[in-house]
Amino acid sequence: MVPCLKEDPELWYSDAAVAQHAARELCETCPLTVPCREAGRQGREFGIWGGESTIERARLGYAPVGYHANHRLKDIAPARP
Numbered sequence: 001m002v003p004c005l006k007e008d009p010e011l012w013y014s015d016a017a018v019a020q021h022a023a024r025e026l027c028e029t030c031p032l033t034v035p036c037r038e039a040g041r042q043g044r045e046f047g048i049w050g051g052e053s054t055i056e057r058a059r060l061g062y063a064p065v066g067y068h069a070n071h072r073l074k075d076i077a078p079a080r081p
């Protein structure tokens with residue numbers, strides 16, 4: 001069974017850094033990491049999918065519908081060197 005079906009699902013949908021870190025670590029142990037990450041992108045999902053967060057997907061052009069309206073542009077703009 002994949003980790004997100006065994007553990008508290010709130011870890012994958014929390015805004016708290018500690019919870020997101022725990023979810024990412026669990027995703028790293030999952031055999032579905034790569035296809036799950038792609039499904040999160042293509043589905044423009046919220047939460048941690050395949051170890052990737054909503055904001056990370058948004059930076060790659062896979063923001064959930066309505067995400068831009070609810071988040072400041074500086075939060076999703078690519079980091080500048």
Ligand code: SF4
Binds near residue numbers: 026
């Ligand atoms: S990679 Fe996907 S299926 Fe696996 S634990 Fe993470 S969110 Fe769940």
